[in-house]
Each structure stands twice: as C-alpha cells, then as structure tokens.
Amino acid sequence: MDDRLRVAVTVEQSWHAVPGGIARATVELVRALAARGDLDVVGVAAYHRSPPPDDLVPRVPVRQLPLGRRPLYESWQRFRMPVVERATGRVDLVHDAGYVVPPSRAPLVATMHDLLFLRYPEHYTRHSLQVFRRGLAIARREARLVICPSVATREACAAAGIAEDRLRVVPLGVRTSEPDRDRTDRVRRRYRVERPYVLFCGTIEPRKNLPRVLRSFEAIADGRDVELLVAGPQGWKEDIHADVSGLQGRARAIGFVARDDLDVLYAGSAAVVYPSLAEGFGLPVLEAMANGAAVVTSKGTATEEVAGDAALLVDPLDVDAIGAAIERLLDDRALAAELGSAARARASTFTWDRTAELTRHVYAEAAEEAR
Numbered sequence: 001m002d003d004r005l006r007v008a009v010t011v012e013q014s015w016h017a018v019p020g021g022i023a024r025a026t027v028e029l030v031r032a033l034a035a036r037g038d039l040d041v042v043g044v045a046a047y048h049r050s051p052p053p054d055d056l057v058p059r060v061p062v063r064q065l066p067l068g069r070r071p072l073y074e075s076w077q078r079f080r081m082p083v084v085e086r087a088t089g090r091v092d093l094v095h096d097a098g099y100v101v102p103p104s105r106a107p108l109v110a111t112m113h114d115l116l117f118l119r120y121p122e123h124y125t126r127h128s129l130q131v132f133r134r135g136l137a138i139a140r141r142e143a144r145l146v147i148c149p150s151v152a153t154r155e156a157c158a159a160a161g162i163a164e165d166r167l168r169v170v171p172l173g174v175r176t177s178e179p180d181r182d183r184t185d186r187v188r189r190r191y192r193v194e195r196p197y198v199l200f201c202g203t204i205e206p207r208k209n210l211p212r213v214l215r216s217f218e219a220i221a222d223g224r225d226v227e228l229l230v231a232g233p234q235g236w237k238e239d240i241h242a243d244v245s246g247l248q249g250r251a252r253a254i255g256f257v258a259r260d261d262l263d264v265l266y267a268g269s270a271a272v273v274y275p276s277l278a279e280g281f282g283l284p285v286l287e288a289m290a291n292g293a294a295v296v297t298s299k300g301t302a303t304e305e306v307a308g309d310a311a312l313l314v315d316p317l318d319v320d321a322i323g324a325a326i327e328r329l330l331d332d333r334a335l336a337a338e339l340g341s342a343a344r345a346r347a348s349t350f351t352w353d354r355t356a357e358l359t360r361h362v363y364a365e366a367a368e369e370a371r
Contacts, residue, residue: 004040005363007033008084008091008106011043011062012069013098014052018233020203021283022113023056024259025149025172026097031059032173032356039360042088044102046072055259063087073100077134093367095359099135101142107366110139111147114280114302115156116207123206136160144366147359149281150302168362171306172281173352174290179264187264191229191254198326199269199293201231201262201284204253208232208276209298209316216323217251226250226270226330231257266291271329271336274303275316282306286350289343294336296325306350310342 009030013023034041043062046069051057065072065087075081080103084094094104097111117124117132124132139146140162147170148154154167179187187193198217202208210230217228228251257265266272272288273296282303288295289310297303299313307313312328314321329336 004038005092005367006040006042006090007093007095007363008042008044008063008088008104009033009058009060009095010045010097010100010102011058011060012045012072012100014056014058015045015048015069018203019052019056020233021281022098023052025113025283027056027058028173028175028352029097029355029359032352033359034060035353036356036360039363042091044084044087073131076100076102077131077138093363095363096135096139096143099132101135101138107369108139108143109145109147109362109366110135110143111149112136112139112153112157112162112280113149114153114278115160116278116280118156118160119278120207144369145362147362150279150305152278152302152305153280168358168365170355170358170362171350172283172286173350173355174283174286174347175352176263176287176290177260179267183260184264184268187261188268190261191257191265192252193229193265193268196226196270196330197229197268198226198271198273198330199229199231199265199288200273201257201266201288202274202276203232204230204234207278208274212316212319212322213273213275214251216319216326220323220327220330224330227252228273229254229265229269231255231262231265262287263291266293269293271296271326273322273326274298275314275322276301276303277316279303285311286347290347290350292340292344294329294339295343296322296329307343308346310339310346312339 033039041060043058043060045064047064084102084104091106094106095109146167149172154169158164230253233256266288272293274285275298279302285297285303285306295311297307297311298316312325314325
C-alpha cells in the first residue's frame with residue numbers, strides 16, 4: 001500500500017506571460033519534491049492548449065481544470081470553486097505556490113513569496129493588486145501553515161496579521177549548469193558580448209530599481225571599456241528604453257535570457273548588480289553567487305540574508321553608493337575574485353534538496369494537524 005502523501009501544487013505560473021522568479025522557484029521545488037520518492041506530487045493548472053516554455057515545464061504530472069487562467073483565478077478567489085480535486089482526484093494536501101489560493105477539501109499550505117504589494121502598491125497594476133490582496137486574505141483565513149522564503153517575508157506576514165505560529169521559513173535553492181567553452185562561446189555570440197560587462201538580471205518593473213542602476217553607470221562607463229547588460233523580460237509600469245539609449249552604447253537591454261544562458265552571463269561578468277528596493281528572497285542574487293560572480297546588492301532587505309558577507313551591500317536609494325561599489329569591483333579584480341569565491345561557497349548551502357526537505361516537514365506538520 002502506498003502511504004506517501006499525495007500533494008497538489010499550483011503550477012499555473014509557468015504559463016504566465018511574465019513568469020518571473022515564482023515560476024522558476026515552483027518548477028525547481030516540484031522537481032526536488034518529486035525526486036525524493038516519499039511524496040506523490042501532482043501539479044494543477046488552468047486549461048491550456050500547449051505546454052509552457054521548455055525550461056518552465058513542471059517535472060510532475062499536471063492536471064488541468066476546465067477554465068482558462070483569468071476565469072479560473074476569478075472563480076477561485078471570488079467563489080472558492082472549482083475545488084482542486086476536480087482535476088487531481090483525492091489529495092492529502094494542497095500547496096498554493098503563487099498567491100491565487102485554490103479551494104480544496106484537503107488542508108492548505110500557502111507560500112507568500114513577499115508582501116511588497118502592501119509596501120509599494122504604486123508599483124503594481126490595479127488588477128495585480130486585487131489578486132495579491134485577495135490571495136493574502138484567503139491564505140490568512142484558510143492556510144494551516146504559510147511558507148516564507150526569508151525572515152524578512154516572515155516578519156511582513158506577521159505584521160499583516162498571520163499568526164507567527166503558522167509561519168515557517170523555507171529558503172529557496174539554486175541549481176546551476178557548469179558552462180563549457182562551446183556553450184560560453186555560443187552565448188557570447190548570441191548576445192553580442194565583445195567586451196567586459198556588468199550584468200543586471202530581473203523583470204523590468206519599478207521595484208528592481210533599474211533607473212538608479214542606469215544613472216550610477218553613467219559616470220562609471222565614461223572612459224571605461226565596459227558595458228551594462230540588462231537581462232530580463234519587460235514587466236509592468238516601467239520603460240527603461242530612454243535611459244538605456246541615453247548611455248549611448250554603454251548599456252543594452254537584451255530581454256529574456258534562458259536559465260542556462262544566464263549561468264554563462266553570470267559567470268563571465270565583471271560584476272552583477274542587483275540593488276532592488278525590496279525582495280521576498282532575491283533569487284538572481286543567489287544564482288549569480290552560485291556562478292562565482294561578484295555581487296552588488298541591497299542592505300537591509302532579504303537579499304542581505306542571501307548574500308551574507310559574500311557581496312558588497314549598498315543603500316539602494318543611493319545612486320553614488322551603487323556606482324562606487326561597481327567601480328570598486330571593476331578596479332580591484334582581486335577583491336572581485338575573493339568575493340566570487342566566497343559567494344560560490346555560500347551559495348552551495350542553498351540547495352533545492354534542502355528546500356524540498358524543509359517543505360516536506362511543513363507538509364507533514366500541516367497534514368498531521370488535520371488528523
């Protein structure tokens with residue numbers, strides 16, 4: 001008799017137009033959970049005629065409900081139907097991995113990646129604000145346990161009214177592919193990389209603080225043979241085209257970059273800059289560190305939790321400080337190498353196996369409470 005917990009995980013994020021870090025984190029988590037062998041994991045999603053992009057395909061069976069994303073999300077949040085079991089059959093537990101908390105007859109675990117929509121509502125569209133706020137309200141009311149990727153997010157959830165004894169910190173992990181010479185050459189040709197570069201990676205949206213990064217680079221690039229590469233899909237409420245153009249060939253937006261290509265760009269960078277205003281975790285920082293990059297990121301946020309003492313930490317509101325940190329790494333290559341080595345060592349402790357192990361404990365705890 002199979003006594004494994006049968007867990008349904010929401011994986012609809014893989015089909016989002018701008019999937020972002022939540023989709024990538026969910027795909028990696030379900031991959032690691034399924035590999036354990038002590039869980040029966042099934043994904044649940046809206047109806048789609050085609051699969052998501054190859055690097056966002058969940059490596060578990062996915063069951064689709066007979067509604068498209070928008071009507072499904074509205075029905076889940078407003079009417080609490082249809083239940084997950086309509087697609088999956090009986091499950092012991094449901095894990096919402098992305099704010100649109102589904103109804104179910106089984107106990108619920110919800111992940112709150114961040115609550116930054118409460119802190120920076122002006123950075124979000126009206127529709128996304130409605131979705132996030134409803135998701136928080138439902139999770140606060142119905143989730144037996146709430147997973148937070150960082151202490152910063154746990155504190156935000158407690159401040160938002162979720163009882164502290166229901167909050168569990170489960171950091172994310174990282175998985176890299178070691179670039180070989182042929183792949184490195186292909187990636188450099190694909191993105192026309194011909195000189196040293198500083199890399200930013202993230203969805204183009206206000207919270208990522210890109211205008212200050214670009215302003216900081218104005219003085220840095222002047223007279224130096226270095227360019228700024230901005231990797232990431234276009235998001236919302238921000239258009240950096242004019243700022244990039246103003247740097248007159250010293251900065252380029254290269255759009256969405258596949259995960260394996262990112263490993264090459266991280267590893268080959270003179271520095272990675274990611275001084276976002278706030279994060280729930282900061283997956284790009286961890287990915288950069290895992291590839292041995294020297295990182296500049298924000299102090300006083302979740303990215304400081306990730307980076308520890310293996311990065312340069314700056315005030316994200318201080319353009320001069322961002323610029324000075326980048327210049328320091330460009331001028332002191334020994335320091336950059338030292339930080340890169342420390343970053344790789346620290347990142348090695350953030351594995352998806354560890355994330356899956358901690359998540360499995362949360363599942364067991366939530367399921368036990370239901371008995």
